[in-house]
Amino acid sequence: MNAISPILEFNPELLVYLAIDVIIAILLLSTMRYVMGITGKVNTTQELSRRDNFAYGISMAGSVLAMGIVLTGAITGESANNYLNEVIGMSAYGLVGLLLIKAGRWVHDKFSLNQFHKSQLILERNKAVAITDAASAIATAIIVRAVLIWVEGFDFDTFIAIFVGWLISQFILVLVSWIRERRFNRSNVAGFQQALVQGNVALAVRYSGHLIGTAIAVTAASHFIIYDPQYLVTGLLSWLAISLVMMILLKVLATIAKRIVLMNIPREIEIEQQHNVGVAAIEFAINISIALVLSALMA
Template structure:
């Protein structure tokens, strides 16, 4: 490693870490709290977890900028990092707002995190990590850290949020079908999936986070299946959506197939939905993520 490469590395590290600060305060502003007070006085673990997700998502995205070919100068490198760091920060906050206001209705995620609800924090953190993961892969896909890479990143962000919204709808629907009071005797779970999140069922949130991450991996796999150089922007985005939904469906189907084998004789509904068994939920999350990595290894 020569001196020029060392300087470039240091620039990347410094700029990336500098963006951690605005993400922290942007989340605090969204929640309507003081970041320092929540972390060291109130000891709000949920707020800390949500910040951790934001940091991961942002760094994931900025490593996508770093992984490209060396830029012509250090100034150009700094400008590129600043540009995508700003975009990454905005996309992370946008992802939180989309989940909070549109996808997971009937739950004020910001309010729940402010009140220390770890379930809400896990959901928000996982979503932000996935946003950054998808953005990182998109940058590698378009092979550009200049202005012409912004539109594909934003377009794939929109696709990813639609797919993740579908995942949330699926989880809500499955929970509703499993926990109908008129067909279940002595149920002690919340009436709805959203109600379980409000009640602080960490197991429900952990399982959902696993599915979000698995879906994020499925979306990134699409970059290996769509050739950006031989297609126009609209055609490429259309194929991204097609493959993203398809691969997410494949992973869900495989999960439903293998879950009874992995958790043989375990009543998943009783353990996770009713008893908030984090151990069982962790196995479910690991299964979905593992299946996503298997698909990744096969197709990429």
């Protein structure tokens, strides 16, 4: 009995901190639905229930999952020295995360997929566009989470680091989007963005794998760089350099893996012309898997 008693010991104060974090997390997750409704001027109840708009549901699911990912970065840090500071810190990081997710979507719409009106197409039940929208939010959240875990303290330098880390993430994700679009356009009459407008779900799934996989891979930078406010610029530039290296490494290794796993299967034809979601899902899984392996190895 004495042997197991230490396991049963707990700190009541710790339970209060956990309760604070869980309550704030649930409130912020719930907020995503209303934020989407207000900013998009949409009745979310009507879209999700009465119209059964699956595309809108996919887009909102991406926002909710992205918010959850960001919140894990806020929770992973050490608890504050009192309950009020915990409430302030958790709420502040959560709200900053929410704003960065929304800002990341804006960047994706303006610089990556800027040839169509995303919100209108989602309301018109375009699942391909909804999938890419959700993926961009999730990819942004993954990198923001890594930055939240990387930084220390709760001051002006901390938020500068978070913001610049977000900027780096957007540069990397836009670069990935441009590369994917240019490659697609070289071998197809209809452009990449036009194919999404036409509802190529397979293409959207593969593209999402590239975005999310890249986001996972570039978070490895946080394992190499020590956060120091005195050398913040150097640290963030190093983060960018390592991110670019990881992006290239992921591309090379994932390409090798795809050629082995999907040997004798004309992947481009299956996904781009025949809209084969099954093959696209395998490519998605390969990108994510290689990214996870790289991130684990670098840790």
